[in-house]
Amino acid sequence: MHIGQHPTHTLELRVRELSQLFNSLDPTPFLNRDLDRACEAFIENWALSLPKESRLQLLIHVEQAVDPVQAGELLADAIHNHYGYKIDLVRGELAQLLSQGRTSLAIGLGFVAVCLSIGEIVAGLGHLGKIGRESLTIIGWVAMWRPVQIFLYDWWPLTRRIRILENLRYARVSVLQA
Numbered sequence: 001m002h003i004g005q006h007p008t009h010t011l012e013l014r015v016r017e018l019s020q021l022f023n024s025l026d027p028t029p030f031l032n033r034d035l036d037r038a039c040e041a042f043i044e045n046w047a048l049s050l051p052k053e054s055r056l057q058l059l060i061h062v063e064q065a066v067d068p069v070q071a072g073e074l075l076a077d078a079i080h081n082h083y084g085y086k087i088d089l090v091r092g093e094l095a096q097l098l099s100q101g102r103t104s105l106a107i108g109l110g111f112v113a114v115c116l117s118i119g120e121i122v123a124g125l126g127h128l129g130k131i132g133r134e135s136l137t138i139i140g141w142v143a144m145w146r147p148v149q150i151f152l153y154d155w156w157p158l159t160r161r162i163r164i165l166e167n168l169r170y171a172r173v174s175v176l177q178a
Contacts, residue, residue: 010057011046013039014178017064018075035082047164056171061178068175076173083169087162094158101150108144115140 015021023034035043047056060075119133119140 006053006055007051008055008057008172009050010059011043012059012061013042014061015063018060018062018066018071018175021060021075022078033078033082035079040082043168044164047168052163052167054167056167058171058173060173060175062175063178066175066177068177072173072175075175079171079173080169083165087165087169090158090162090165094155094162097150097154097158101147101154104150105144105147108147111143112140115143 013021021036021039023036034040043058050056058079060072062071115136119136122129122136123133125132
């Protein structure tokens, strides 16, 4: 490894045949098949633990007789297609979350404004009015909890997942005869 290069991390998987890596119930052609859920979770959990600038390599050891070069190219295309599709799904989820955040923010700000306005009106009604104003102020700001949560916390895990899936989408995939 040279200075300035990103470290390469290798995950080695051992299977009897390549089809074990894919969802057996998925009827689509090999290049568009979903990865087996357990395999997918294993690969993604491994990638999650690595530094974000890492380059990834999947090394698949296969017991069944295969042409390693041809199988490697086919498997690489299938894995890259799978993670490209997953990236699109997570980006859609992120867009939906941010849209929900904008809507929640607009509703929350309007509700806070109404609560603060009513609070000012009832504040002049003596001691109970002051309690009412404070209650309305608290209720109004509680309405802002969801948009604040979305914009401060909820979007981070999705962008991190997109980054990891991008790494997996471009991972080097090799097949070796076991």
